[in-house]
Amino acid sequence: MVAQIVNNNSAFLTPISDKLPPQNIEAEEAILGGILLDPEAIDRIISILEPSDFSLRQHQTIYHACVAIHSQDKSVNLMTVTTYLADKGLLESVGGQLKLAQLVDRTVSAVNIDQYTNLILEKRLRRQLIEYGNNVINSSFTIDPDEGVGGLLEKMESSFFEIASRFRRGNFVRSSTAKFQAISRELERIEDN
Incomplete structure (x- = not known):
């Protein structure tokens, strides 16, 4: 039974290491x-x-x-x-x-x-988001008992907002900012629950 659960969940944990990072x-x-x-x-x-x-x-x-x-x-x-x-x-x-x-x-x-420059910054942002996602996954497997899930969420939220603020900095403000705002609102909603 445990093996069946593990096998069912492994489909969404597909490795992405064989893909090139976003670049131009x-x-x-x-x-x-x-x-x-x-x-x-x-x-x-x-x-x-x-x-x-x-x-x-x-x-x-x-x-x-x-x-x-x-x-x-x-x-x-x-x-x-x-x-x-x-x-x-x-x-x-x-x-x-x-x-x-x-x-x-x-x-x-x-x-x-x-x-x-905007193309390069967009690719850099995508690389940072991939790194962020990998950090979320890896940290979720090894949560610090002293910090707990709440501490992990705070740390991940801080990292995400740091990436988002870099995206908004300078002349690199694009329509995708609305997507970040939607994600930010969703993170706040999850945190409130």
């Missing part, structure tokens, strides 16, 4: 290429986009270099980024000069950098 490599490359082409492009996204929003470590490193150069009030372009990465011993880890040149060659302009 082309949009990431377009953003980086746009920044390397147009020194003013970074001004439009620097307050919104963080290095960790990029899905690939190489792209995170390149964007971090762009932000660091910009914070020194220097022009962000192919030469300054290449030099910065070389000086830090990071140029080869991002694919070398060839990778940076390819980013520039594949990019026509930085005109759509705002739209590409």
Whole structure:
């Protein structure tokens, strides 16, 4: 009987580890290429986009270099980024000069950098929600006896609202905000019960 219950419930606990996390490599490359082409492009996204929003470590490193150069009030372009990465011993880890040149060659302009930024942030949000869901599942199996289910709910709710607030930050406010508000209301309703 117990085996039958376990087998019946295992269908909704399907592993997702064989799926790639949400990402848009082309949009990431377009953003980086746009920044390397147009020194003013970074001004439009620097307050919104963080290095960790990029899905690939190489792209995170390149964007971090762009932000660091910009914070020194220097022009962000192919030469300054290449030099910065070389000086830090990071140029080869991002694919070398060839990778940076390819980013520039594949990019026509930085005109759509705002739209590409929204695409990247949406993918990042989805990755965070997947991580959040996995944390809920894993934490539900090993609830701290001192905190109990109530403590777990508080912790998970706090994590969820942190993700939601990042989603609403800056220019990245979309119609999906209504979905988050509905989920938030549902969480409050569950907590009240």
